[in-house]
Amino acid sequence: MFDSNVFGWLHLLVGWLLQPVTWGLFGLLALAVWDIGVAAGERLGGLSRWRLLAPAEVERRARKRLDRADLIARIGPMLGLMGTLIPLGPGLAALGEGNVQILSVAMRVAFDTTVLGLLAGVIGFALGRLRRRWYDELLDELEATETGEAGDEPALAL
Numbered sequence: 001m002f003d004s005n006v007f008g009w010l011h012l013l014v015g016w017l018l019q020p021v022t023w024g025l026f027g028l029l030a031l032a033v034w035d036i037g038v039a040a041g042e043r044l045g046g047l048s049r050w051r052l053l054a055p056a057e058v059e060r061r062a063r064k065r066l067d068r069a070d071l072i073a074r075i076g077p078m079l080g081l082m083g084t085l086i087p088l089g090p091g092l093a094a095l096g097e098g099n100v101q102i103l104s105v106a107m108r109v110a111f112d113t114t115v116l117g118l119l120a121g122v123i124g125f126a127l128g129r130l131r132r133r134w135y136d137e138l139l140d141e142l143e144a145t146e147t148g149e150a151g152d153e154p155a156l157a158l
Helices: 005-050 055-096 100-150
Strands: none
Touching: 005 055, 005 100, 055 100
C-alpha cells in the first residue's frame, strides 16, 4: 500500500522542507527579537512622539506593528510543528530498523524546533497584547484631547 512511487516522492519533498523550516524559525526569532527592541523604544518614549500625529496615522502605524506581532505569534508555532513532524518520519523508520541513534537525533531536532516555534509564538503574543493596550490608551488620550479642544464634551469622561 505504501510502496508507491508517489509516497517516495512525498517523503523526499517533505524531507527537503526541514532546512527551510529551520531557517524560517531562525528568521522569525530574529524578527521577534528586533520587534522587542522596537517595542522597548516605543514604551521608553517613542509613543510620546506619536501624540503629535493625527489619530488616523497612529492607527495606521499601530495596525502595521500589531500585524507583525500577530504574524510572529501565529507563524512561529506552525513552523515549530512542521519542524517537529518532519524529522519524526525518518526517526521512526530508523527505530523500525533498530537504529536508535538516528531516532535520538530526530527527536532532538523535533523538540528543538518545537521549543523555538513556541518561543516565537509567546514573544509575538506578548508583544501584540502589550501593544494593543498601549495603542488603545494612546488613541483614547488623542480622542479625549480632540473632544476637549472642540468643546463638545469634557476631556475626561468618567
